Every structure is written in structure tokens, then in C-alpha cells.
Amino acid sequence: MIRPFGPNEFWFIVFAVQWTLLLSAVAFAGGAIGGLLIALGRVSDNKVVRYLCLGFIRLFQGTPLLMQLFLVFFGLSIFGFGIDPWIAAAFALTLHASAFLGEIWRGCIEAVPRGQTEASWALGLSYFDRMKSVVLPQASRVAVAPTVGFLVQLIKGTSLASIIGFVELTRAGQIINNATFEPFKVFGLVALTYFIICWPLSIYARRMENRFAATARR
Amino acid sequence: MSATNTTSADMPAVRMKGVEKWYGEYHALTNVNLDVASGEKIVVCGPSGSGKSTLIRCVNQLETVQKGTIFVDGIELTAGPKNVEKVRRDVGMVFQQFNLFPHMTVLENCTLAPIKVRGVSKAEAEETARKYLARVRIPEQADKYPAQLSGGQQQRVAIARALCMNPKIMLFDEPTSALDPEMVKEVLDTMIDLANEGMTMMVVTHEMGFARKVADRVIFMDKGEIVEVGEPEEFFSNPKQERTRTFLGQISHT
Numbered sequence: 001m002i003r004p005f006g007p008n009e010f011w012f013i014v015f016a017v018q019w020t021l022l023l024s025a026v027a028f029a030g031g032a033i034g035g036l037l038i039a040l041g042r043v044s045d046n047k048v049v050r051y052l053c054l055g056f057i058r059l060f061q062g063t064p065l066l067m068q069l070f071l072v073f074f075g076l077s078i079f080g081f082g083i084d085p086w087i088a089a090a091f092a093l094t095l096h097a098s099a100f101l102g103e104i105w106r107g108c109i110e111a112v113p114r115g116q117t118e119a120s121w122a123l124g125l126s127y128f129d130r131m132k133s134v135v136l137p138q139a140s141r142v143a144v145a146p147t148v149g150f151l152v153q154l155i156k157g158t159s160l161a162s163i164i165g166f167v168e169l170t171r172a173g174q175i176i177n178n179a180t181f182e183p184f185k186v187f188g189l190v191a192l193t194y195f196i197i198c199w200p201l202s203i204y205a206r207r208m209e210n211r212f213a214a215t216a217r218r
Numbered sequence: 219m220s221a222t223n224t225t226s227a228d229m230p231a232v233r234m235k236g237v238e239k240w241y242g243e244y245h246a247l248t249n250v251n252l253d254v255a256s257g258e259k260i261v262v263c264g265p266s267g268s269g270k271s272t273l274i275r276c277v278n279q280l281e282t283v284q285k286g287t288i289f290v291d292g293i294e295l296t297a298g299p300k301n302v303e304k305v306r307r308d309v310g311m312v313f314q315q316f317n318l319f320p321h322m323t324v325l326e327n328c329t330l331a332p333i334k335v336r337g338v339s340k341a342e343a344e345e346t347a348r349k350y351l352a353r354v355r356i357p358e359q360a361d362k363y364p365a366q367l368s369g370g371q372q373q374r375v376a377i378a379r380a381l382c383m384n385p386k387i388m389l390f391d392e393p394t395s396a397l398d399p400e401m402v403k404e405v406l407d408t409m410i411d412l413a414n415e416g417m418t419m420m421v422v423t424h425e426m427g428f429a430r431k432v433a434d435r436v437i438f439m440d441k442g443e444i445v446e447v448g449e450p451e452e453f454f455s456n457p458k459q460e461r462t463r464t465f466l467g468q469i470s471h472t
Contacts, residue, residue: 118280119317123331123383124307133330137321 005182010189016172017193023168024155026090031097031154038102040131043109053102060099066160068092073164089161097154104146108139145212148205152198159194169193229292231256231387231418232277237286239272239442246272247283248442256386259419261429261450264439265465270422273439274389277420278309291386307335310380314392316372318364324351324375325360328382336383343382350378354408370401374408381412388412390421424469430454438462 003009041053060068072092077083112135120130162171173190177183232254239247247269254260262270275281276288279295279302288295290305319327328347332338338346351357354374356367364372373393380388390409394402406428413419413432423429429436429450436453438446438461446453446462457463 113317115313115315115317116319119311119313119319121280121306122278122309122311122313122389123379124303124335125331126303126334129330129334133334134319138319141321 002181003179005176005180005185009176009180009186013169013172013176013186013189014193016167016169017197019166019168020155020158020170020194021197023086023089023093023158023161023166024151027093027097027154027158028151030090030094031101034094034098035101035105038098039105039109042102042106057099057103060096061103065092065096065157066163068096069160069164085161085164085166088164089158089166093154093158093161096157097150100150100153101147104150105139105143108143108146109135111142112138141212145205145209148201148208152201152205155198155201156194229289230254231258231291232420233287233289234276235287237276237283237288239269239276239281239283239285246442247276250286250442250444252437252444252447254387254418254420256418257416258434259413259417259432260421260435260437261433262420262422262437262439263424263426263429263465264445265468268439269442270437270439271391272442274391274420274422277387277389278306278311280311307383308386309389310383310385310387311389312373312376312380312391312393314396316364316369316376316396318372318376318379320364323361323363324356324367327364327375328379331379332382347378347382350381351375353381353411354378355404368401369397370404373397373401373405377405377408377412387418387420390419390423392422392424394423394425426454426469438465440465 038053038056041049042057044050044053069089069092072095073083073085073088076088076091081087116134116138117130120134125134158168159170161168162174165171167175169190173186177186180186230253232252234250234252237247237250238245250273252273262273264270272281276283277290277295279288283296286296291308293301293305295301295305318324319330322330325344325347328350329340329343332343332346333340348357348360351360354377356371356374356378359367359371359375364375367375377393393409394405397405402425406425409419409421409428410432419432421428421433433450435447436450437444438453438457438459440461446457446459448458453462454466457466
């Protein structure tokens with residue numbers, strides 16, 4: 001029985017975007033916390049911490065996101081945790097975002113001139129105060145553009161959660177397509193929805209980059 | 219070390235004993251022995267790469283040393299990280315490149331460490347900061363950002379920022395080398411004021427006029443060694459070592 005592609009089908013897909021956005025938001029928030037810790041670990045004085053964080057980054061940069069999702073989804077069930085696709089997707093994407101944001105932010109921290117750290121030392125500031133008041137505020141200016149750029153990647157990456165059965169935008173499209181057999185219309189709509197979310201973010205990222213370049217020139 | 223128990227009363231402001239430092243194969247400091255008395259002004263000069271910056275950067279442990287002991291105000295710096303923190307609180311430093319915090323106003327630059335490290339209230343820290351900004355003759359710049367100031371003004375803010383911690387010793391690492399010539403004097407004048415107030419100072423500089431006027435002793439370094447130490451009059455008119463004579467011959471006669 002083939003259903004026509006009507007307004008119900010249209011709205012089913014468009015409403016599924018809320019799950020894409022929610023999954024992106026959770027992964028981004030979790031990834032921001034994890035990424036900050038990883039970035040600080042990468043610039044730590046402690047060799048062991050530095051290499052552990054490097055290993056974490058390399059692991060997630062060197063494997064496909066889909067494998068990371070599979071490993072978390074099936075891995076959690078081995079350890080007796082429920083295999084709720086929502087939890088698995090959120091957890092896997094958080095780890096993924098932690099690794100990538102950690103590496104991006106490490107670069108931003110290292111872009112802060114060495115003299116800033118030396119001045120902080122000379123004033124007797126603690127590690128915490130040096131990071132919080134001197135280094136991170138300066139690093140965050142550099143970080144805005146690449147961070148938003150990564151957010152775009154992350155939003156598109158959530159589409160892979162459809163494969164472990166989490167109903168977000170892409171999965172909703174698959175469901176509708178299975179009923180309507182109108183793949184071009186269906187996936188055209190899905191792609192357009194992603195585009196409408198991601199395009200403004202890309203523009204924003206580019207604008208921030210230009211603004212930063214302008215201030216750096218001054 | 220046996221001297222660990224010595225109280226600060228009978229210790230000089232800075233004591234370096236048998237200090238050695240290597241950067242890999244490169245011997246940056248060779249058997250450095252130096253006492254700096256409280257209130258003394260030391261000028262360190264020498265060709266580039268002679269280890270003069272490294273020497274004063276050891277005093278607040280921006281550089282670590284592999285051998286020897288360093289006492290600052292009676293505290294053994296080389297004994298561990300706790301002591302390093304203690305010493306840094308009481309040692310101010312002014313850098314060649316100013317190293318002001320660009321995202322903070324002048325006033326915030328000056329109050330950050332007193333608030334965070336000394337725990338003084340914001341109001342008190344601001345009062346102190348304004349006092350020192352007035353003393354370095356830029357009270358009206360308090361609410362500007364460093365990038366809005368000239369190099370000479372920035373360096374004077376850096377001096378005020380260090381003074382706000384009420385340091386016992388001030389280190390100056392080529393404080394005028396990055397400045398346009400017309401701004402050198404305003405910074406040197408500020409440093410002369412500070413010297414006249416009795417601050418203990420160690421200054422790496424090529425400004426020999428400043429050395430003549432202010433220094434109690436001039437130290438000449440070459441290849442990581444202290445080659446010659448002398449009072450400025452004697453040092454400039456009658457240097458003992460050949461290497462000192464060569465160096466003084468090469469720099470302009472000021």
C-alpha cells in the first residue's frame with residue numbers, strides 16, 4: 001500500500017527536526033565540557049595526562065563516526081546497560097564532539113602568546129586564575145569560528161544516529177520514504193531542512209572569522 | 219642544603235650559588251654566583267645570547283635551573299613548587315614585550331593579581347592601582363585597553379601592574395628594547411623614580427646611561443658566565459676583563 005506524499009508526511013519530517021536539534025544540543029553541550037577538559041589536558045605540564053588526551057583525540061579522529069556509534073550502542077548493551085538509541089547516540093556524539101572540540105580548542109589555547117602565561121606566572125596567579133582570567137578569554141575569541149564550523153559538522157553527523165534507530169530528521173525521512181516511495185521529494189526535503197539549519201551557522205562562522213582577522217590585523 | 223634554615227634577616231634579597239643551566243646541549247648559565255642586597259640596583263649587560271635574560275628569569279623561576287641553589291628573600295626557590303608560588307608573589311617583573319592582558323582595561327590589568335592572589339577587595343585594589351598609575355604618570359588611562367596606548371604608556375602600565383603586588387624585588391628584562399626611541403626616556407624616568415624610592419632592582423638593559431645613573435653594580439655576562447662585576451664608575455672607565463672592554467667598545471658611547 002503506497003501512501004501519497006501529503007501534508008501529514010511533510011509535517012512528520014519537519015517536526016522530526018526537533019530531535020536532530022536536541023541531539024545536536026546535548027552532544028554539543030557535553031562535548032563542550034569534555035572538549036574543555038581534553039584541551040586543558042593537552043596543554044598540561046603532566047606528560048601522562050597529555051598523552052592520554054592525545055590518545056583519546058587520535059582514537060576519535062581516526063575512526064568513522066558510524067563505528068563510534070555502533071561501538072557505544074552495542075558496547076553498552078554488553079555491559080548490561082539498556083540499549084536506548086537516544087542515550088547511545090547522545091553518548092557517542094558527546095565523546096566524538098569532546099575529541100574534536102578538544103583538538104580545536106587546544107590550538108586556540110596555544111595561539112595565546114607565551115608572554116601572557118609568563119606575565120601570569122610573574123604575578124603569582126594560580127593555574128586556575130591564569131586559565132580563567134587570562135588564557136581562556138583570549139583563546140575563546142579565536143575559537144568562535146572553528147567551533148561553529150564544527151557544530152555544523154556535528155548537526156549533519158547526527159543523521160548517522162538514524163542507523164541505530166533513533167528517529168530524528170533522517171530516520172523520519174526513511175520512514176516516510178518506505179511508505180510513499182518518493183525518495184527524491186522526501187530526501188530533498190530532508191536535505192533542505194539540514195541546509196536551512198546549517199547555512200546560517202556557516203555564514204555566522206565566516207563572519208566571526210573575518211571579524212577576528214580584522215582585529216588581528218589592527 | 220644546610221642554608222635552608224637561615225632566616226630572611228641575614229640573607230640577601232637574592233642569592234645564587236653555583237647555578238648551572240642547559241638548554242639541551244647549550245650551556246646557558248655556567249657557575250653563576252651572585253648576591254643582591256636588599257635595596258641594591260643591579261644592571262646586567264652583555265651581548266645577545268650571553269644569558270643575561272636567563273639570569274634574571276631564574277629569580278622568579280620563569281626558567282628552571284639544573285644545578286645550584288637560588289634563594290629569594292630567604293626562601294629557597296629551588297626547593298619546590300610551593301616556594302616558587304611564594305616567591306613570585308613578592309617579585310615583580312617587567313618584560314620587553316610588555317605582556318599586558320589585551321582583553322582587560324588598564325585598571326583590570328593592575329587589579330587582577332592583587333584580587334586573585336592577595337585576596338584584597340576590588341575597591342582597595344582599584345585604589346592602589348590608581349595610586350600607582352598616577353605614580354607612573356598615566357592616571358587618565360585607567361579605563362582604556364592596552365592596544366589604545368603607546369608603547370611607552372603600555373610599559374608604564376606594566377610597571378604599575380607589577381607594583382600593585384607590592385613587590386620586594388623588581389626584575390626588568392630589556393624594558394626599553396621594544397620601544398620607539400622617543401618613548402625610552404619616559405620609561406627610564408619611571409624606573410629611576412622607583413630606584414630612588416629604594417626598590418631592589420635587577421635590570422637587563424643596553425641603556426648604559428641608566429646604568430651609570432642608577433646602578434650600584436653593573437654585571438657583564440658573556441657565554442653564560444658572569445665575566446665582570448663592578449661599580450658603574452669603575453666598570454665603564456676601567457674594565458678589568460678583555461671581553462668587557464671589547465663589548466663596551468662595540469656599544470655606543472653614552
